[in-house]
Amino acid sequence: MRVQVAIIGSGPAGLLLGQLLHRAGIDAVILERQSREHVLGRVRAGVLEQVTVDLLDRAGVGERMHREGLIHDGIDIHFGGARHRIDFRRLTGKGVTVYGQTEITRDLMNARAAAGLATVYEAADVAIHDFDTDHPRVTYRKDGVSETIACDVIAGCDGYHGVCRASVPAAAVSTAERIYPFGWLGVLSDTPPVSPELIYNRHERGFALCSMRSRTRSRYYVQCSLDDSAERWSDEMFWDELRRRLDAKAAETLVTGPSIEKSIAQLRSFVAEPMRFGRLFLAGDAAHIVPPTGAKGLNLAASDVSVLAEALIAFFAGDAHGVDTYSARCLRRVWRAVRFSWWMTGLLHRFPDADAFAHKVQTAELDYLVGSEAAMTALAENYVGLAL
Ligand code: FAD
Ligand code: PHB
DSSP states (O other), X not given: OBOSEEEXXXXXXXXXXXXXXXXXXXXXXXXXXXXXXXXXXXXXXXXXXXXXHHHHHHTTOOHHHHHHOEEEOEEEEEETTEEXXXXXXXXXXXXXXXXXXXXXXXXXXXXXXXXXXXEEOSOEEEEXXXXXXXXXXEEEEETTEEEEEEOSEEXXXXXXXXXTGGGSOGGXXXXXXXXXXXXXXXXXXXSOOSSSXXXXXXXXXXXXXXXXXXXXXXXXXXXXXXXXXXXXXXXXXXXXXXXXXSOHHHHHHOOOOOEEEEEEEEEEEXXXXXXXXXXXXXXXXXXXXXXXXXXXXXXXXXXXXXXXXXXXXXXXXXXXXXXXXXXXHHHHHHHHHHHHHHHHHHHHSOOTTOOHHHHHHHHHHHHHHHHOHHHXXXXXXXXXXXXX
């Protein structure tokens, strides 16, 4: 088999790249280690910046998002018993769209199937070769049979644990990392959200987030310890812990019900540089991870892909400028999002080693934030993606 672009990974980055390339007449195949159902079953991000919404429109997959997605004009931050609204619309003129990553993935998979494009699910032992030459190859096994794909370019969209970044010689890549000393326990439930907008709660017992997927489906998170396991948490334990971390009004109005998904995510900041190695291009979580506090992971993956699609379209038309500047263009935005996500994480979580001084400074910073137009504008610009 021969294609122009071999895409590794069918998460949002790989699927969106495939769709943008297809619309430009560039042929690509996607190789995915897991099954389609497994990919669709992973509950992850939920907040889209306007540039991500625009990109999904350009990719021709925005119809259901506009029908079912919820436009949010701000968020609430709760600390010390009181809730404070950060009004994105007033401060920046922009809002965000709440629409689940699983739904984006489903829309992109459906568009791909409708166009008859090739995706190989349950591709085992995917390996990439010769990407430092003009003739890279990808090998894998499907149903026990070994296969080879010859291509011009490999797009590594295979997430943090993927094979692409791991195949780059250690001397060619530099990495920077922070691992945070806590995780997020997330629950999805078919219950109405506690409030029309998201509530970020800073509490002595730890951070909590009230989010949603629709007017009838809620997504909640509580900060948990690193060695915790989702199995240890009954639904009742989860709701009790969440309620304790909310303001009085939210605690009173919280509607609980059976969880339909429960999982723990680690919090990490990670950047690998550069994002291009010869004919191999990394995009999304394959190149960088941010803690979910700033709602940036999926949006960063989308913006990488936007830059990469444009660069590859020019490349196949004979212009290499875009591929040569891909890494630098993406990394500037990546580092700004890394900074914002790290800052939001520090602002809102309980750190196990924090003493009374650290706690007081954190309170003072929150107090300053909600009293300062300039500070609220800075948060809003970063959250909606304007400052990135
Ligand atoms: P992924 O979605 O990770 O997709 C990579 C794909 O590559 C996967 O389907 C994987 O199976 C496949 N793959 C891996 N290795 C191979 C291989 N060797 N061969 C073939 N295929 C392979 N962001 C937010 O903004 N908010 C959140 O609440 C949030 N929660 C998260 C919770 C978890 C547990 C995780 C892991 C991430 C979360 N994120 C969140 C981040 C966000 O979901 C990611 O930034 C986004 O999924 C990135 O998309 P991606 O396509 O780059 O990577
Ligand atoms: C989510 O809905 O899953 C979500 C929303 C905002 C975040 C993180 C996760 O900051």
